[in-house]
Amino acid sequence: PVPASARFHHIHGANIRLDASHTQATRVESFANGLCFSQEPLAPGQIFLVEIEEKELGWCGHLRVGLTAHDPQSLEVVPEYSLPDLVSLGDTWVFAITRNHNRVLVEGEEAQPRGRPWEPFLLIERVRIPRDTLVGRSRPGRYSHILDDLFKMNVLPATARRSRIGVLYAPQPDGTADMHIVINGEDMGPSARGLPASRPLYAVIDVFASTKSVRVIPVDYGFPSLQTLCRLVIQKHVVHRLAIDGLDLPPLLKSFCQHE
Numbered sequence: 001p002v003p004a005s006a007r008f009h010h011i012h013g014a015n016i017r018l019d020a021s022h023t024q025a026t027r028v029e030s031f032a033n034g035l036c037f038s039q040e041p042l043a044p045g046q047i048f049l050v051e052i053e054e055k056e057l058g059w060c061g062h063l064r065v066g067l068t069a070h071d072p073q074s075l076e077v078v079p080e081y082s083l084p085d086l087v088s089l090g091d092t093w094v095f096a097i098t099r100n101h102n103r104v105l106v107e108g109e110e111a112q113p114r115g116r117p118w119e120p121f122l123l124i125e126r127v128r129i130p131r132d133t134l135v136g137r138s139r140p141g142r143y144s145h146i147l148d149d150l151f152k153m154n155v156l157p158a159t160a161r162r163s164r165i166g167v168l169y170a171p172q173p174d175g176t177a178d179m180h181i182v183i184n185g186e187d188m189g190p191s192a193r194g195l196p197a198s199r200p201l202y203a204v205i206d207v208f209a210s211t212k213s214v215r216v217i218p219v220d221y222g223f224p225s226l227q228t229l230c231r232l233v234i235q236k237h238v239v240h241r242l243a244i245d246g247l248d249l250p251p252l253l254k255s256f257c258q259h260e
Contacts, residue, residue, distance in 0.1 A: 005046065006218040009037040009202070011072035013080070016207060024053065025205065026213040031059045032080045034207035036214075037072040041200030042168065045127035047182060047219055048203035049166035051136060052159070054213035061209030062159040065167045066094030066192075067179055069199045082206035093179050093192035094204055099159045124180050124187050125170045133219050135185040136164040158183045159210070164217060167204075171197045230257075 007022040015033035017026050027034040038048050052063065064082045069091035072078075079085030082094040122131045136156045156163045164184055169177040177197035178190035195201065207214055234257050238244055244257050 002216075003218060004039050005043075006048075006216045007039040008205075008216065009039045009072045011075065011078060012036045013078050013207075023216045024213065025207055025215075026054065027056075027207045027211075031056075031061070031209045033078075034211075035078050035080075035082055035086065036205040036207060037068070038203035038205075041202050042067070044171045044177070044197065045124075045168060047129060047134075047166040047168040048205075049134065049164055049182075049217045049219055050205055050214040051164045051217050052161055052211055052213075053215050055159075055161055055210055056212040057210065059209035061096065062099070063097045063165060063211040063214070064094050064204075064206035064208050065097060065165055065181060066092065066204045067167060067169060067195065067201045068092040068094075068204050069196055069201055071200065072202060081208070082204055086204065091196070091199075092204065093195065094206065095181060095191050096208075097158050097165060097181075097183070099157045122182065122185055122187060124168070124182075125178075127168065127170055129182075129219065129221060131185045133217060134164055134166065134182055136160070136162040156184055166219075169195055169197065169201055177201075 002021050002023055008018055008025050010018070010022070012018065012025065013027075013033040013035035015027045015029050016036055017028050018024065022039065025034075025036045042048055066082065068086065070086075070089060079089070082092075083096060086092050087094055120131060122129045122134060158165065166182040167179065168182070169179050171177045175197060176193065177195040179192040179195055181188045181191050205214060230253065234244065234247070234249075238247075244254055247254070
């Protein structure tokens with residue numbers, strides 16, 4: 001069974017349909033009224049992670065994610081938009097995801113060096129999350145070997161299908177918390193500070209505009225598998241995925257490194 005921490009709340013926007021497991025949210029019409037929440041408040045350092053499953057062309061804008069201190073059941077009406085409607089209620093922090101999403105820097109703060117993509121864990125302050133689950137991967141198309149740089153480099157734009165986007169909060173010594181957005185295994189840094197860590201904080205996922213359907217991805221905070229560690233080492237030493245073809249490796253391991 002899917003843990004409650006990896007499900008959507010039964011309260012959601014008017015155009016959202018949840019599947020039976022409450023892990024997939026699809027906006028069935030228009031471009032708005034796509035607001036969703038985590039079923040439970042997040043624990044400190046717990047990431048709520050979704051993968052983009054479907055896109056819908058013709059709309060301007062993409063997925064929006066964040067946190068709210070409002071219990072979804074306390075809302076008289078689910079707002080049409082997370083930005084500005086839900087945010088205007090107060091105690092809500094939401095950011096729009098863009099195709100080339102960059103870190104959100106606080107004034108006077110310098111960008112920190114990005115973690116190496118082959119490192120098995122993402123470290124956010126004292127939070128340690130296996131990176132493998134966090135990374136969305138492009139799948140090969142029919143002509144990937146000729147045309148698709150994404151296939152070669154195994155990197156996805158933030159708003160592409162299969163991209164994985166998560167949100168969490170990290171408690172601070174002063175009793176507040178910083179909100180972090182994680183895109184395909186990369187921490188965007190604190191995108192909001194001063195959140196009330198003593199209050200229940202729910203994840204906000206706004207299935208907006210060109211994002212049509214998302215699915216919650218459960219995150220296991222244990223150790224990466226030996227197979228995953230092998231892939232990380234192999235990918236560290238190759239230029240791109242096509243180079244894996246020339247290695248003397250079992251076919252199943254080659255496929256795991258290239259396609260998963």
